[in-house]
Amino acid sequence: xxxxxxxxxxxxxxxxxxxxxxxxxxxxxxxxxxxxxxxxxxxxxxxxxxxxxxxxxxxxxxxxxxxxxxxxxxxxxxxxxxxxxxxxxxxxxxxxxxxxxxxxxxxxxxxxxxxxxxxxxxxxxxxxxxxxxxxxxxxxxxxxxxxxxxxxxxxxxxxxxxxxxxxxxxxxxxxxxxxxxxxxxxxxxxxxxxxxxxxxxxxxxxxxxxxxxxxxxxxxxxxxxxxxxxxxxxxxxxxxxxxxxxxxxxxxxxxxxxxxxxxxxxxxxxxxxxxxxxxxxxxxxxxxxxxxxxxxxxxxxxxxxxxxxxxxxxxxxx
Ligand SMILES: N=C(N)NCCCC(=O)O
Ligand SMILES: [Zn+2]
Ligand SMILES: [Zn+2]
Numbered sequence: 018x019x020x021x022x023x024x025x026x027x028x029x030x031x032x033x034x035x036x037x038x039x040x041x042x043x044x045x046x047x048x049x050x051x052x053x054x055x056x057x058x059x060x061x062x063x064x065x066x067x068x069x070x071x072x073x074x075x076x077x078x079x080x081x082x083x084x085x086x087x088x089x090x091x092x093x094x095x096x097x098x099x100x101x102x103x104x105x106x107x108x109x110x111x112x113x114x115x116x117x118x119x120x121x122x123x124x125x126x127x128x129x130x131x132x133x134x135x136x137x138x139x140x141x142x143x144x145x146x147x148x149x150x151x152x153x154x155x156x157x158x159x160x161x162x163x164x165x166x167x168x169x170x171x172x173x174x175x176x177x178x179x180x181x182x183x184x185x186x187x188x189x190x191x192x193x194x195x196x197x198x199x200x201x202x203x204x205x206x207x208x209x210x211x212x213x214x215x216x217x218x219x220x221x222x223x224x225x226x227x228x229x230x231x232x233x234x235x236x237x238x239x240x241x242x243x244x245x246x247x248x249x250x251x252x253x254x255x256x257x258x259x260x261x262x263x264x265x266x267x268x269x270x271x272x273x274x275x276x277x278x279x280x281x282x283x284x285x286x287x288x289x290x291x292x293x294x295x296x297x298x299x300x301x302x303x304x305x306x307x308x309x310x311x312x313x314x315x316x317x318x319x320x321x322x323x324x325x326x327x328x329x330x331x332x333x334x335x
Contacts, residue, residue: 023102024050025088034084040105041079041140041321042086047104054101055328056135057321059108060123063304064116065145065183067176069271071304075141075317076108078269078305082314083321090326093288097325100333106130108141116145116181124149131157131297136328138321139299143271144171144183147256147299148190154297155195158252161296162200163187164244166283167258168207168229168274172219183271183302191222198223202247204240204286205229205261208274229261232282241289248293255290255298255324257283259317267316269308280316287323291330298324 026043037043041057059076066072089096097103109126112118127150130137139150144167154161165171165187172188174180180189190196203219207229210216219226225247227240235243260270263277278286300317308314329335 023099025098026086037084039077039080042083042098042103044098045104047106050102050104052102052133053104053106053135054332055103055325056106056130056137057103058106058127058130058137058139060111060139060142060146061108062111062113062119062123062142062146063271064113064119065143065181066271067182067184069304069307071306072141072143072271072302073113074305075301075303078303078308078314079140079300079317079321080105082311083318086318086322090322093291093323093326093330095326095329095335097322097329100329103325120145120149120181124153128153128156137297138324140317140321141303142301144186144256144258144301145181146301148181148186150297150299151190151195151254152193154252154254158296160194160197161252161254162197162202162248163190164202164204164248164253164255165224165258166204166256166261168205168260168277169258169272170203170206170215170219170224171258172222172224173211173215187224188222196223197251200248200251201225202227202244204244205278207276229277232278237282237285241286244286244289245293252294252296253290255295257298257300257320258302259300259313259320260302262316267313269304269306269313270302271304271307272302280319284319284323287320287327290327295324295327295331
């Protein structure tokens with residue numbers, strides 16, 4: 018129940034966008050609102066990457082890319098900042114030198130914010146961060162369906178013997194029973210694997226796969242239908258690795274793979290989540306040093322906007 022009208026973005030007709038606050042979509046900070054329905058939380062962390070670093074700078078870059086977002090989403094007939102209080106919770110102070118401690122810190126901070134009643138959209142960081150978020154969510158919800166947008170499976174076992182990396186979070190999550198193995202789904206998978214066995218292991222861990230090429234073959238509409246069939250019936254966590262987009266749409270990422278989705282395909286797929294029980298989401302692997310013309314930051318900001326629109330519609334029963 019919303020007690021008062023949400024505080025929205027700073028009015029861009031009075032304070033120019035380039036002058037306003039550095040929060041996501043120029044929204045209020047969390048300490049400026051009495052309570053938040055949704056908190057946008059930065060996770061500046063990239064100690065789990067296997068190739069190009071830089072996702073520690075992701076949160077600020079996604080916020081910078083969000084300055085031009087406006088209040089009304091015509092594609093969904095939604096006002097994501099008008100029917101729910103969205104606030105920017107700043108960045109977590111994550112230890113870059115101790116992966117175990119980093120994972121614990123993320124779990125703790127996410128759990129604290131959720132205990133205050135906020136749903137979470139996390140921005141930035143590498144894909145390692147999905148594991149502590151899923152640990153937190155599963156303590157409340159039990160195993161959740163994971164809708165995972167990515168070029169990569171991220172269900173590999175270890176890198177250099179290390180179990181906690183950005184290529185392994187969903188194997189750990191499945192082993193720990195955090196994932197609903199009947200309802201989870203990868204979207205946009207493509208590119209070379211280590212071996213054919215990777216796909217067989219992945220299926221055992223509980224994932225179905227919709228490949229990047231399936232967008233060409235089946236189209237967004239039919240993919241959304243299949244996605245909804247798989248996800249219906251319980252809580253859904255949405256994890257968006259920005260490298261699901263083609264490098265032409267999102268060059269600013271650490272492990273780019275050719276042949277990916279267009280941003281239009283991704284945004285339209287996310288719109289298909291209205292009515293499903295989305296309990297949280299992340300946008301990871303945005304690496305600004307490899308970005309050009311803010312392409313990746315802007316794409317990530319729009320991904321966040323569609324996810325917030327879905328949460329808004331779900332909250333109002335729209
Ligand atoms: N999660 C992302 N973005 N990438 C994982 C790639 C792991 C590898 O180097 O094989
Ligand atoms: Zn990933
Ligand atoms: Zn990836």
